[in-house]
Amino acid sequence: MTRTHATVEAAVRVLELFDADRTEWTLSDLARHLNQPTSTVHEQLQTLAGVGLLVRLGRGRYGLGWRLLKLSSALYGSLPWYAPAHDAMERLARGTHLLAFLCVLHGDSVLCVARSVQGRDGPPVAGELDFELPAHATASGKLLLALAGQALPQPTAAFTPQTLTGAAAWNAESRSIRAQGHALSRDEWAPGTSGLAVPVRGEGGAVLAALGLSLPTARLHAAEALLRTLKNAAAEVGWTLGHRG
Structure with missing residues (x-):
């Protein structure tokens, strides 16, 4: 698996954890759930938030970002x-x-x-x-x-x-x-x-x-x-x- 593939796969794993049952995650909860170092998960969250796929909600909490809605609308429109x-x-x-x-x-x-x-x-x-x-x-x-x-x-x-x-x-x-x-x-x-x-x-x-x-x-x-x-x-x-x- 290439580094790029692994990076994208890791980002997808993070995004898939957000659903109707769990709309918000904290850094520590995600790191514990993924069994990964906090520093690694923090870098992933920062990157995803930076491109609008996640959004910081305060107190270390993250939720899904508005850019996903744009992508979703584009998919259904196609x-x-x-x-x-x-x-x-x-x-x-x-x-x-x-x-x-x-x-x-x-x-x-x-x-x-x-x-x-x-x-x-x-x-x-x-x-x-x-x-x-x-x-x-x-x-x-x-x-x-x-x-x-x-x-x-x-x-x-x-x-x-x-x-x-x-x-x-x-x-x-x-x-x-x-x-x-x-x-x-x-x-x-x-x-x-x-x-x-x-x-x-x-x-x-x-x-x-x-x-x-x-x-x-x-x-x-x-x-x-x-x-x-x-x-x-x-x-x-x-x-x-x-x-x-």
């Missing part, structure tokens, strides 16, 4: 599908009273790029604040992997007894997902949490993202109706993007 898909996600959340989400495939990782909890009923579900999701244990992950024709990422952790980890079982489920056009997870990431996901397709049928719902397993009795709602929402987005499938 994705023609994001705005209509995000609108569909919001409508789904309001109409179903469930957590709705948009996910994309990045290598063999699945990233939740947007979620909405508007009007959600019932208890929390697993992964409400996670950005990177276990591809083999979530509906969105299984959908995107299957449609991309990918094998299960290795290693495949067994989160629950229902987590799918074997190659043979995955090959069968992957074929089923491609045939049915949707994916379902039942208690595979955490007991009591299930999910449904369908693809958002663009012109030519290209798979752009997964649109889905996360719900308490007890509500899977309504899976058929929820899938119809999901597929209709995804079809509307696809139509605006030129998909006529």
